[in-house]
Amino acid sequence: MKKQKQSLITIILAAGEGTRMKSRTPKVLHTIGNKPLLQWVLDASEKAGATRTIVVLGHQAADVAKTLSAQVDTVTQTRQLGTGHAVKMAQKKLAGEKGEVLILCGDAPLIRPQTLKKLVREHRRRKTKATILTARITDPYGYGRIIRDLKDSRWVTKIVEEKEAGPAEKSIHEINSGAYCFSMDTLREMLGRLKNNNKKGEYYLTDIIGLLRQAGERIAAVCVPEASEIVGINTRRDLATAAGILNQRKIEALMESGVTIWDPARTWIGPDVVIGRDTQIFPGTVITGKSVIGRENCLGPDVTIDSSRTGLDVTIRYSVVEHATLANAISVGPYSHLRKGTVVESGVHIGNFAETNRSRLKQGVKVGHVAYLGDATIGRKTNIGAGTIIANYDGIRKQATLIGEKAFIGSGSILIAPCRIGKRALTGAGAVVKAGSHIPAGTVAVGVPARVVKKRK
Numbered sequence: 001m002k003k004q005k006q007s008l009i010t011i012i013l014a015a016g017e018g019t020r021m022k023s024r025t026p027k028v029l030h031t032i033g034n035k036p037l038l039q040w041v042l043d044a045s046e047k048a049g050a051t052r053t054i055v056v057l058g059h060q061a062a063d064v065a066k067t068l069s070a071q072v073d074t075v076t077q078t079r080q081l082g083t084g085h086a087v088k089m090a091q092k093k094l095a096g097e098k099g100e101v102l103i104l105c106g107d108a109p110l111i112r113p114q115t116l117k118k119l120v121r122e123h124r125r126r127k128t129k130a131t132i133l134t135a136r137i138t139d140p141y142g143y144g145r146i147i148r149d150l151k152d153s154r155w156v157t158k159i160v161e162e163k164e165a166g167p168a169e170k171s172i173h174e175i176n177s178g179a180y181c182f183s184m185d186t187l188r189e190m191l192g193r194l195k196n197n198n199k200k201g202e203y204y205l206t207d208i209i210g211l212l213r214q215a216g217e218r219i220a221a222v223c224v225p226e227a228s229e230i231v232g233i234n235t236r237r238d239l240a241t242a243a244g245i246l247n248q249r250k251i252e253a254l255m256e257s258g259v260t261i262w263d264p265a266r267t268w269i270g271p272d273v274v275i276g277r278d279t280q281i282f283p284g285t286v287i288t289g290k291s292v293i294g295r296e297n298c299l300g301p302d303v304t305i306d307s308s309r310t311g312l313d314v315t316i317r318y319s320v321v322e323h324a325t326l327a328n329a330i331s332v333g334p335y336s337h338l339r340k341g342t343v344v345e346s347g348v349h350i351g352n353f354a355e356t357n358r359s360r361l362k363q364g365v366k367v368g369h370v371a372y373l374g375d376a377t378i379g380r381k382t383n384i385g386a387g388t389i390i391a392n393y394d395g396i397r398k399q400a401t402l403i404g405e406k407a408f409i410g411s412g413s414i415l416i417a418p419c420r421i422g423k424r425a426l427t428g429a430g431a432v433v434k435a436g437s438h439i440p441a442g443t444v445a446v447g448v449p450a451r452v453v454k455k456r457k
Helices: 039-045 061-066 084-095 113-124 184-193 205-216 236-256
Strands: 008-014 053-059 072-075 100-105 130-136 145-148 157-159 174-183 219-223 287-290 304-305 319-320 351-356 365-373 376-378 390-391 402-403 414-416 419-421 443-448 451-454
Touching: 008 039, 008 084, 039 053, 039 100, 039 113, 053 084, 053 390, 061 072, 072 084, 084 184, 084 205, 113 130, 113 174, 130 205, 157 205, 174 184, 184 205, 236 419, 365 376, 390 419, 390 443, 414 419
Parallel strands: 008 053, 008 100, 053 072, 130 219, 287 304, 304 319, 351 365, 365 390, 376 402, 390 414, 402 419
Antiparallel strands: 100 174, 130 174, 145 157, 145 174, 157 219, 443 451
C-alpha cells in the first residue's frame, strides 16, 4: 500500500511595508536574480515538500497578490498587529487540516530547501509541539536569544528578546530566525491563547513558545549550518548582500559541476541558468533569465546573456545576447548585439559592432563587422560586408529581407526592405537595393539604386 504523503502547510508572512527600503515597491517584491524575494521563499517551501501555501499580505496587498500563482492561498492583514496576529489571519484557512505548519518570513530569500526539510524532519522525529529554526552568529545584537535547557540542551526553554535580556542572556550567540514548525492542532490552540498585553499592543508568535513551556511541553530547535540563511532583507544594503550570497552559491555549484569560472567575484549567474561542462566563463560576464549554455563554450570577458540558448563550442566576447538562439561552433564579437528573435545556425561568424534583430543567419554565414541585420533571413555561406545596413522599417511597419545562399553583400550596401537577394547574387560596394526589388540569382548589382550589370562568375 502506497504511503500517504504527510500534510505540510506553509504560512509565509509578507505583510510588512519595508519602510527602510525607501521604495514604492513592496519589500517582498524587490528582486534578486530577476526573482522577487517572496518567490525565493515560495520556491524553497515547495522544494521542501509543502503541500499547500498561504501568504499573509498587508502593505500593497493587491500588487503582491498579482505576482502569485493560482495555487497559492492569500489572506490580508489589514492592520499589522504583530507576527502572531498575522498567523491568526491565516488560521481560518487551516480548518480541517492535519499535519504540520511551517511558518516563514517572506523577506528571507536565503533559506535553503534542505534546511526546511531538516526542520520538518526533526520536528516529526522528536514528536514535539514546536520546533524553532535557529542560527549562531558573531554579533547577536537585536535578535531574540535562544535559551536552552541547562540539563538537556536538545530542548529550548524560552526566547528572550534583546530589550528584555540580561547580561548573561545577551552573551548567548544562538538566535531566533523567525521560522518555525508547529503541529497543526498545537498552533490552533496556542493562537487562541495569545494576548497583546504589551507596550505595542501586538500579538507575538514567540509568546507561543512560553505558553507551551508553561504547559510542560518540550520545544526543539534546529540550527542552520550557515547563519546567512536566516538573514532578512530590510535595507538596500541587505538586498545587495543577499544577492551576493545567492550568486556565490550558484557559482560554486557550477564549478562543482565542471564549469570553469575564472573570476567568481566579477561574474554574475542567475539562479535558473544552466551551463554545460567544460564551458569557460571569463570576468565581467553576466548570464540571466532561463538561459541554457551548452558545453565547451567560451564566454567573456564582459559578456551579457539573457534568456538565450547556446550549443556546443560557442565563443562570445565583449557582446550582448538577448532572447536569442545560437547553435554550434559560433563566434560572436567583440562588441556585437544579438537581439530578441535572433537565430544563429552552426558555423556562423559575427564579428565586431554587428547588430541582429528578429533575424535568422543560416549555416556558415559571415558577418565581419559593422552591420545591422533586422527582420532578415540570410542563406547559408553568405558573406555580409562591412557597413551593411538592412533598412527594415518603412516608418509604419517592419519589413522582411530574404538573402539567398552563398550571396555576397558588398561593403556599405543598403538593403531597403522588403527586398530579395537571390542565390549567389552579389551587390557592389555602396549599392542601394530599393524596397520591392529582387536581385536575381547569380547576378551582380551595383549603384544607387542598384541595377544588375552582369552575371556573377
